[in-house]
Amino acid sequence: MGILIFLLIGAIAGWLAGTIIKGRGFGVVGNIVVGIVGAVVGGLLFDFLGVRSGGFIGSIITATLGAVILLYGARLLKK
Template identity: 65%
Template sequence: MDIISLIIFLAVGALAGWLAGKIIKGRGFGVIGNIIVGIVGAVLGGFLFGVLGITTGGLLGSIIMATIGAVILLFLIRLVKRA
């Protein structure tokens, strides 16, 4: 992975984490927390989309997939915190 790919990967993660925080209406985790939530959400979203047989292409598809995964992740975190 070259440096440009890494920067794009982190930017998509940060954007997905921020969008997920806005959708869930949380207080946010800060920049680093949003990047982590976005990256983990991208992995979760990629896994779920693969299981469902849904393919995404391009930057926009990656952002949407990562955001959906991050929203699911934040939802699961809230469920665990309430229990």
């Protein structure tokens, strides 16, 4: 059951980040990948800043912010 929640959080976070940065998502698999990598980035950033978030909504917020930072950085490198 945990892996399904993990994938769901990744999909939601990836879709939200894609919508914020790009105006649309990346498809189901792309959203999951962006969301999972974003969760790692967001987790490291929140840990560095000493911020704690818990629960389902906190995980989505952390992963979404990390994914937005990831996509923004990728956009800067692409230019």
